[in-house]
Amino acid sequence: MNPILLAIPVFLLSIGIEAWIAHRQGRQVYSLSDAIGSLNMGVLSQVSGLFTKLITLGIYAGVYDLWALTHWPMESVWAWLAALVLYDLCYYWNHRMGHEVSLLWGAHSIHHSSEYYNLSTALRQSATGFLWSWVFYLPLAIAGIPPKMLVIVGLIDLLYQYWVHTELIGRLGWLDRVLVTPSNHRVHHGQNDYCIDKNYGGILVVWDRLFGTFVQERVDEPIIYGIRKPLNSLNPLWANAMHYTDIFKQWQSANGWRDKLVQVWGSPSANTPDPSPFQPSAFVRYAPKTAPSLALYATVQYALLVPIFMGLLYIFDKIPLWQSGLYGLWVSLSVMCISGLLQNQSWARWSEALRWLAAGLALAVLV
Ligand SMILES: [Zn+2]
Ligand SMILES: [Zn+2]
Structure with a gap:
């Protein structure tokens, strides 16, 4: 298991x-x-x-x-x-x-x-x-x-x-x-x-x-968590893709092979210029505005998704690959929709309807 x-x-x-x-x-x-x-x-x-x-x-x-x-x-x-x-x-x-x-x-x-x-x-x-x-x-x-x-x-x-x-x-x-x-x-x-x-x-x-990479936590400076180029999103697909797209853009605009290779194999700061020195006091946390009703709906949907996701982990190697592929795709679509709803994105409502339609169709075929 x-x-x-x-x-x-x-x-x-x-x-x-x-x-x-x-x-x-x-x-x-x-x-x-x-x-x-x-x-x-x-x-x-x-x-x-x-x-x-x-x-x-x-x-x-x-x-x-x-x-x-x-x-x-x-x-x-x-x-x-x-x-x-x-x-x-x-x-x-x-x-x-x-x-x-x-x-x-x-x-x-x-x-x-x-x-x-x-x-x-x-x-x-x-x-x-x-x-x-x-x-x-x-x-x-x-x-x-x-x-x-x-x-x-x-x-x-x-x-x-x-x-x-x-x-x-x-x-x-x-x-x-x-x-x-x-x-x-x-x-x-x-x-x-x-x-x-x-x-x-x-x-x-x-x-x-x-x-030589160890440093102790300081008491005189509160830690600001996160990355220098903020994600400013809850979208799991974009969170996975953001830095790759930066690399791609820099690769396209770089002059010559040496510069292009630096964008891929060099330090990440080659793609995202570092605003040093960092000013902790100027930092503002990302806080998407979500209507309370939408936040409640998304939370309930997440609570429903957890057992469904656990079902995928359980059944993955017991069913044909194409079936677990569709199951995995539906779970992936679900996390996209829930994140989109929390960010108040208009596409998320349509996708939300679509994913439940897909679930209903799948159940109708299976039962
Ligand atoms: Zn960690
Ligand atoms: Zn790390």
Whole structure:
């Protein structure tokens, strides 16, 4: 069974608890539209992952079968621990390149596009990470880590990172210098000058200390979350496409091959000029105006979508690919519509009617 199925109720419950605690403390940690936007991007990322994992994992398994120098024993605890540490090292470089190479930032920038920092931000994940992130783990195949071990340590590494996306947990002393914690990951999500390109670790922050990218959270400067070129949208498709379109535009206007290559493989700031020094006091958060009735409707629709989406995760490998393809397409259309409604976009109402018509037709055919 897909382990994300078990994680979803834990995610939703913990988000509810965090929002409730923040509300009681009088802190503005959540915005409904931002949180639903983040969850929608998470859903789109999972749908994309369902259809692409077979290919990326297949490549890993192929490299393992052909070129593994040895085969790590699945029954050894030490092998599992070493695999987790090595995976975390590969994650560090995968993540770091995701920030420092423009093409790869195209996939990763979505995770940083929220201007809030809470547990829902953790689920704001890329739908295009499959294009390149698998490359960084191929050394583990050659080192002899079996595909099943890779998948499980990868899941542990990913799930670990969930709890650090919160403003409600303060500093944790020496732990902040060894593990990735809420304090040092807050820095990673900041757009203040001192936060840029820092604290890339997944579980261990010692990699940042080793490779010179570690910085401690400052008490004298509040962190402003988000990216320098704001997304200003809840649309999960646009959130995935924004930086790629910037690269494409810059590629077209660049003179000569050298400049064109810099737009793709250089620093992301080649595409989005950096307004340094950053002025935290001048920052204004993106806040789409949504009528309360529309916000309520979108929330109810999201509550309906969650079990339907979980149904897709459950049934994906039990039905023909074309059927799960149509199911995935409908779920993707749904997250687009819900985000569009929260942004008051006129097309969203028509698409909303269309997606329920499509659902009705599908049910009529199936029953
Ligand atoms: Zn990042
Ligand atoms: Zn994060």
